[in-house]
Structures are given as structure tokens and as C-alpha cells.
Amino acid sequence: MRRAGWYLVTGAVAGFAGVLGFHVGGTAAPAVLGPPTRTPAASAAGSAPAATPSARAGGATGSARTAAGSVVQYGYGQLSVTVTVRGSQIVAVSVPVLHTIDQYSQQLAEQVIPMLRSEVLAAHGAQIHGVSGATYTSEAYARSIQSALDKLHVR
Amino acid sequence: MTAQPAPLTTHAEPAMGTVFSFTAVHGDRPPEAVRAALAAACRVLHHCDALFSTWDPASPVSRFRRGEAALGQLPPEFPEVLRECRAAKEASGGWFDPWAMPGGFDPTGLVKGWATERALAELRGAGVAGALINGGGDVAVFGSPADGPRWRVGIRHPWRADALACVVEVGQGPVASIAAVATSGPYERGAHLIDPATGRPASRAASATVTGPSLALADALATGIAVGGDEALAVVAGLDGYAAYLIRPDGSETDTGGIAFAH
Numbered sequence: 155m156r157r158a159g160w161y162l163v164t165g166a167v168a169g170f171a172g173v174l175g176f177h178v179g180g181t182a183a184p185a186v187l188g189p190p191t192r193t194p195a196a197s198a199a200g201s202a203p204a205a206t207p208s209a210r211a212g213g214a215t216g217s218a219r220t221a222a223g224s225v226v227q228y229g230y231g232q233l234s235v236t237v238t239v240r241g242s243q244i245v246a247v248s249v250p251v252l253h254t255i256d257q258y259s260q261q262l263a264e265q266v267i268p269m270l271r272s273e274v275l276a277a278h279g280a281q282i283h284g285v286s287g288a289t290y291t292s293e294a295y296a297r298s299i300q301s302a303l304d305k306l307h308v309r
Numbered sequence: 310m311t312a313q314p315a316p317l318t319t320h321a322e323p324a325m326g327t328v329f330s331f332t333a334v335h336g337d338r339p340p341e342a343v344r345a346a347l348a349a350a351c352r353v354l355h356h357c358d359a360l361f362s363t364w365d366p367a368s369p370v371s372r373f374r375r376g377e378a379a380l381g382q383l384p385p386e387f388p389e390v391l392r393e394c395r396a397a398k399e400a401s402g403g404w405f406d407p408w409a410m411p412g413g414f415d416p417t418g419l420v421k422g423w424a425t426e427r428a429l430a431e432l433r434g435a436g437v438a439g440a441l442i443n444g445g446g447d448v449a450v451f452g453s454p455a456d457g458p459r460w461r462v463g464i465r466h467p468w469r470a471d472a473l474a475c476v477v478e479v480g481q482g483p484v485a486s487i488a489a490v491a492t493s494g495p496y497e498r499g500a501h502l503i504d505p506a507t508g509r510p511a512s513r514a515a516s517a518t519v520t521g522p523s524l525a526l527a528d529a530l531a532t533g534i535a536v537g538g539d540e541a542l543a544v545v546a547g548l549d550g551y552a553a554y555l556i557r558p559d560g561s562e563t564d565t566g567g568i569a570f571a572h
Contacts, residue, residue, distance in 0.1 A: 282476055283332060283454050286518060287446040287465030288494040288535075289421065295328040298470065299463070300443060304321045304330050 237302035315438070315455035318343050324354040325421055326364070327445030329428070334455050336438025346435030350428035350442070357424035360386055363415055374413040390416050393423060397529035402544035404533030409505035422491060422528030425449050429487060439480075446497075447531075448490040449524040450480045461571055462490045467515040467556055474556060476571035479520060489524035493517050493535035494556075502536050513538025515558050520568055521551035539563070 220238040285300045295301050318340065320331040331350065333343050362368045369387065372378040380387055394407045394416050407416045425444040429451060432440040439452025441460055450460045459478040466472035479488040494516040495502055504511035517534035519527040534541040534553055545553040545565060552567030 281456070282461045282463040282473075283441055283450075284330065284443040284448050284460070285446070285463045285465050285473070286443070286448045286490045286492040288467075288492060288497040288516070289327055289445040289447065290497050291326060292323050292328055294497060295445070299465070299473075300330055300446075301321075301328070304319065 237299065239303075316340070317455045318347065320347050320351075322351045322354065324351070325358045325362070325424070325445070327421075329354060329425070329445065330441075330443040331432075332441040332454070333432055333437045334439040334452065336436065336452075338435065338437050342435060343437055346432050346437060349435070350431040353428045353431055354424055354444075357386070357420065357427065360384055361390065361416060361420045361424075363412070363417055370416070374415070390420060390423060393525050394419055394529075397526050397533075400526060400544075400548055401530050401533035401541060402537075403505055404537035404541040404544065405529040406505035409508060410503055411508055418493075418532040419525050419529040421445065422447050422449070422489070422523075423525035426487065426489075426524050433487075444524075446492055447524055447528050448479075449487050450489075451487045453480060459569075460488070464490075464492060464516070464518050464554070467494050467496050474516065474562075475554070477518070477520065477554075478569040478571050486522060487524070489519075489521055489527040491519050491524060491527035491531040493528075493531040495535065502532065504536050511536055513540075513558070514555050515560070516556040517542075518554040518568075519545060519551060520553075521548075527551065 218238050282303075284303070285298065287298070287300075290298055316335045318331075318333045318335065320333075322329045322331070329351075331347055333347060335343050338346075359365075359368060361370045363370060363374070365371060369378065369383050373380075373383060373387070380391070397419055398406050398408070405418060407418065408414055421444050425442050425447060426449055429440060429442050429449050432442075433451055437452070439450070439454060439460075441448060441450045441454070446465070448460075448462050450462075454460050458481045460480040461476050461478055463473040463476050466474045477490060479490055493502070494514060495512040496515070502510060502512045512535055514535045517531045519531040519534065521527045521530075530541075530545050530548075530551060530553065534545060534555055537544075538555065538557065542553050542555050542563065542565060545551055552565045554562070554564040554568055556562050
């Protein structure tokens with residue numbers, strides 16, 4: 155059997171606790187909470203996948219690259235994801251935008267997030283090759299972790 | 310192993326209303342051969358989409374649903390998919406039932422995994438050392454990734470698009486065999502989960518993941534567990550080669566054993 159608890163994809167989530175504390179009711183229009191990201195996005199948020207395959211060296215080290223997702227509605231609120239990789243390894247995921255709709259989801263987030271952050275980076279650097287999840291639509295793909303991975307792989 | 314990273318090619322292809330992500334580890338194949346194999350794999354996806362799109366009223370599956378085409382008049386993929394559907398219905402204890410869908414026979418819960426497997430076979434046939442295809446959240450692999458023996462697949466957190474519930478390791482088998490990870494849940498397209506007993510939307514899981522040697526079956530079984538919860542999980546626990554991981558609507562977790570969770 156497995157250990158209890160969930161973990162986030164990342165460790166370094168600067169300013170995340172402050173974002174978490176921000177709570178809005180209802181479904182307000184997307185709003186960006188600053189300061190969001192520090193490095194330029196590798197490609198435009200929500201852009202279409204590259205039309206042609208491109209090669210790269212797997213596992214290559216080098217400078218960190220970051221891709222940002224657009225602000226999205228999810229089941230319990232709004233969020234935006236920014237993923238940073240070095241080579242093939244995720245080194246950071248930040249959530250510059252997170253609004254939870256209700257008390258329940260905020261409680262869930264508060265329970266889950268602090269546990270996860272330290273665990274993943276310490277254990278295996280969150281090195282993953284793909285993300286399995288409920289089938290997303292073409293539109294939802296643009297804001298998935300998988301799309302951030304693909305953007306960073308397809309130069 | 311040397312420190313030299315293995316060359317690989319990645320690609321993302323919109324098909325079947327979602328996006329398919331490809332990772333191909335070249336091995337001894339030249340880049341142009343890998344690109345050609347990826348193009349062939351994409352053609353397979355679009356071919357399967359054209360056959361089994363329930364959104365296209367002119368597709369063969371739509372004609373079949375309306376009773377306008379008998380099985381003998383349909384492409385050879387149809388008997389194969391029907392066989393897979395019957396096997397999946399039986400294996401899931403009836404929790405996955407394409408014949409119980411409100412609009413008539415609907416193999417959608419199985420076809421994406423089945424098509425992904427066929428696309429993966431193109432890459433295997435081209436002799437690449439390893440590959441992963443992620444069909445909108447359903448993953449099939451063979452061989453090894455560029456940076457280690459086994460593929461690491463994150464399972465998306467049901468309530469947080471930016472978080473993982475866990476990471477599982479799959480693969481490391483012979484190149485001839487594939488490993489699959491399928492996840493289903495109500496968080497992306499809630500109402501698509503239909504309880505075969507009532508014909509109405511139902512979900513007794515926040516997230517259901519199934520691993521095993523066939524993505525077509527894993528895909529169907531994950532759908533079944535997303536509908537049936539613990540009861541369907543118990544059915545999958547009795548299947549050879551398949552394992553399941555369930556996050557209940559209250560956030561508690563359980564699994565059948567047999568899944569290689571990364572620590």
C-alpha cells in the first residue's frame with residue numbers, strides 16, 4: 155500500500171501562501187495577482203501545439219526555462235500555473251493566480267499544499283515524463299501541466 | 310550508461326477533441342525515421358477519429374448508432390472495437406457499458422485508449438528505443454525513457470490542475486510490451502460519466518486510475534471505477550495484470566496493490 159497524503163508537483167512556490175489567503179466568493183472575472191513570474195515565458199500562454207516535431211537532447215541540463223498558463227476556471231475556482239524546467243526536470247511550479255470559490259476547497263488546498271511542496275522536490279525532483287488525468291478538451295489542454303511540459307520540450 | 314543524454318523527439322497533435330503528446334527516444338534510429346514514425350502515428354489517430362467520432366454525424370460509428378450500417382458494411386476496425394467493448398464490459402463487471410449510453414452505443418470511453426495503442430505500435434514498429442503517448446490524459450509507453458529505466462507518470466490532483474496526487478512508475482518491460490496508465494474523473498467533463506444501471510450521470514470517485522498492459526481496457530476500467538467507486542475497484546482488483554488507484558469524493562485514497570508509486 156502507499157503512503158497517505160498528496161503532493162504538489164513542486165517545491166519552490168514563492169508567495170503561494172499569500173495567494174492562498176486570497177479568497178473570493180462567486181466567479182469573479184480572472185484577475186492577476188502580482189507579482190506573478192520572474193522569467194519570460196518560453197511561449198505564449200495558450201498557444202497552439204507546434205505543428206511539426208522537433209528534436210532535443212533528453213535530460214539535458216542548462217538554463218531554466220519557464221512557461222506560463224493562462225488564468226483558468228477549474229472546478230473550485232480560478233488559477234494559473236507557471237512551470238519552470240531545467241533540462242527535463244521540473245524545478246518549480248508556481249501558482250501566481252489562485253482563487254477558491256468556497257470554504258471547502260480552500261480548506262482542501264490549505265491541507266494539501268504545504269505537505270506536498272517539500273516532499274516532491276526532496277524525494278525525486280518531480281521528474282515526470284507525462285501527466286495522467288481525466289480527459290481534457292483541446293482548450294483545457296492549454297492550461298494543463300502536460301501542455302507546459304510539451305511547450306518546454308518542443309522548442 | 311554514459312552521461313550523454315539520449316536523443317528524443319517530442320510532438321503534440323490535436324485529435325479526438327483533445328491533444329496527444331508524443332515522446333520518442335531515438336535509440337539507433339535516425340531523426341528522420343523517428344519523425345516519419347511520428348507522422349504515421351498521427352495518421353493512425355486521425356483515421357481512428359474519423360471512424361469513431363460520435364460528434365460527426367457522417368462518421369461510420371454515427372451511421373452504426375442510427376442503425377444505418379450493419380457491422381458487415383463497416384470497416385474492419387469495427388468488429389475489433391466491438392470485441393474490445395464486450396471484453397471491457399465484462400472485465401469491469403458492467404460498470405463500463407458502451408451499450409448503456411443515453412444516445413445509443415458509444416465506445417468513446419475505450420476508443421481513445423485503443424487508438425493510442427495503435428499509434429504507439431507505429432513507433433514500436435519503426436524501431437525506436439522507447440516512446441510515450443499521452444492521449445488527453447491517458448498514457449501508453451514502451452521501452453525506456455531517455456533518462457532512466459522506467460517512465461514516471463504523474464497522476465493529476467483532482468481538485469488542483471497544477472498539482473499531482475502521486476507519481477507512478479511504469480514500463481521497463483521488453484520493447485514488445487506496452488504499459489498503460491489511464492485516469493478518469495468528473496473534474497474535466499463531469500456529465501460524461503454515465504451509470505449503466507440508470508443511464509444517468511453518476512460518479513463515485515474524484516479520480517480513478519488504472520494501470521495495465523492495454524490502454525484500451527485500462528481506459529474503460531478507469532471510466533468504470535469513476536462511475537462505480539469502491540465497488541468497481543474491487544472488480545478490477547480481481548483482474549490479472551491490472552491495478553487501480555481511487556481517490557474518493559471525500560479525498561480519501563485506496564488502491565488495489567500492484568501500482569509502483571514513486572516515493
